[in-house]
Amino acid sequence: MEMQAVTRSNPVIDSGHVQEVVRQARQELESLLRQRADVMKRIGTVKQTLAGLANLFGENILDEDLAELVDRRGAGRQPGFTKACRVVLLEARRPLSARDVCGHLEQRHPALLQRHKDPVASVTTVLNRLVDYGEALPVNLENGRRAWQWVAESMTPQT
Secondary structure: OOOOOOOOOOHHHHOHHHHHHHHHHHHHHHHHHHHHHHHHHHHHHHHHHHHHHHHHHOHHHOOHHHHHHOOOOOOOOOOOHHHHHHHHHHHOOOOEOHHHHHHHHHHHOHHHHHOOOOHHHHHHHHHHHHHHOOOEEEEEOOOOOEEEEEOOOOOOOOO
8 A cells, every 4th residue: 555645735824824923023033133232232332331430430439239230349259250251351442362361361360260171262162152142243353363342332343
């Protein structure tokens, strides 16, 4: 006995109604993703402003909650690895390579790097994750090396 493939069309899926819902959902998702990117840029700008003010006028201008929001906890606590990388990038005046970030971490939090077998690889992973979060942009330096910069509103990608 020979089996024949039975194909049934589903009138609900075949109708234009489902396709219209999918089209509208796609448009809304794309719009929300653009809004998220804009919000992340604005957050980056405000964090940079607050970090700059704290550098100029002292950490005490930020209360504990605000310092936490800006990723600038008191010196008594060891920051998480991602937060430490985020702060280094946030405070940088130029794009940084993974090695640059490691150098800054070595100066500020040497014990943090000691926990990682390959600190440059760990930092690279975190920096790429910050790109995924919309907090950083990858750039190519003049020497062809990859670097990252903090996202702020006035920034345009450097390639």
